Amino acid sequence: AQTVTQSQPEMSVQEAETVTLSCTYDTSESDYYLFWYKQPPSRQMILVIRQEAYKQQNATENRFSVNFQKAAKSFSLKISDSQLGDAAMYFCAYRSVSKGGSEKLVFGKGTKLTVNP
């Protein structure tokens, strides 16, 4: 079964600086999708960025980018020019599809990011 590991329960960063959140996953599939979701205090789950495994180019969305290392099964999220509004819980997720066709997102346990002014 696929697993997703976020080894940093908590991280902090100074406003305007850069921070990287780590995520590793375990899978035997060759084609898959990975996501980072943000959960602010409102508890809404917000998609931050998506990466298709077949694409070698790392995904980028404004200040958010990923470092996707397929061989190492690593999918880290880099936040540049951190803002106070970036403070949230961040979840790494893997799209899992079984042979029977069942589909789900497998989530890591999350990293709580604090942004200090």
Place this chain on the structure above:
Amino acid sequence: EAQVTQNPRYLITVTGKKLTVTCSQNMNHEYMSWYRQDPGLGLRQIYYSMNVEVTDKGDVPEGYKVSRKEKRNFPLILESPSPNQTSLYFCASRRHRVTYEQYFGPGTRLTVT
């Protein structure tokens, strides 16, 4: 506005009293899913539906039921809630075989005493 809605947003109930949490999406998505979020465990899938009248169990289905009679609605039913079902519940949807990211509802905070 494209969105997933859930009701109620907050609910406190007692053990054994049947309840339903509704979920509706206005994006014509085929796939819908329910997750529960517990501290230190992330989100875990309860049930999912690939389309109308097609539902299946996720990782933690015990104590829950679902139905999918209409494409837009996917209610979560707790026939006899117990305190271990106290949790934050999310409904999600996505278009089948397009971009694969799931769009989440605002969450329902359920407390069972």
